[in-house]
Amino acid sequence: MSKKPVGHKARKRFGQNFLHDQGVIGRIIRAISPKPTQHMVEIGPGLGALTEELLSACDGHLDAVELDRDLVPILRTQFFRYADTFAIHEADALKFDFASLKQDERPLRIVGNLPYNISTPLIFHLLSFNGLIHDMHFMLQKEVVDRLAAGPGDNHYGRLGIMAQYYCRVEPLFIVPPEAFSPAPKVDSAIVRLVPYTEPPIPAKDVRQLQNVVRTAFGQRRKTLRNNLKPLIDAERLQQLGIDPGLRPERLTLAQFVAISDALTDAAANTPPCEPN
Incomplete structure (x- = not known):
């Protein structure tokens, strides 16, 4: 079952493709498995397709980082009943200090549907906060997930995958077809789980x-x-x-x-x- 998003036109300059397929949304939430009291962080909530499910599942705390200023009031109105536990930060995730969200001993669980044009620099930015993060679940272009998970000899193997695998266990989960989004992108997307290591398996001296x-x-x-x-x-x-x-x-x-x-x-x-x- 799908429900088309209304009330906001996707902006190409932000790389917006809004997820609307309820079956895919449910599968993503099951993969994340948010629990009450956990501290969730959503990057680019868009029109709130995942936000609703995350708020329902984790009544602890949800921070959202959204760049599109026109979406912020829509989200605040849509989720006004969660005002005590839902905070929206109008900010560029590439420059955002994720350490500022840490309020107690709970690690951050980060979720996001990341536009292709910022996915690589944003992942590098987030890796610098790996000590504060329990795990990350991202919707990315399938090509980026292939790069994250690639091993030596693979054409997709490169800087992104090497550094991601230095810091994290990388688990590709499943593919999401273009028709799950509005507007539909021209390529497949995929969900990936990144779980930071407490200590890198192969630690570098510097x-x-x-x-x-x-x-x-x-x-x-x-x-x-x-x-x-x-x-x-x-x-x-x-x-x-x-x-x-x-x-x-x-x-x-x-x-x-x-x-x-x-x-x-x-x-x-x-x-x-x-x-x-």
């Missing part, structure tokens, strides 16, 4: 160094590690680490990227400071 290595390695995907990582590490050192410098970056495992990062961290720690003139 995660900022790891981020730099991965970013540099994928600067030009078609080039080899020898060329892409030349500003950071030479081919001989890569061979000493058991890594073929002739490989392209998508062939390396997360553990190998961490090994390169740790080698650079150790080298920097052992480099004596420059003498002042």
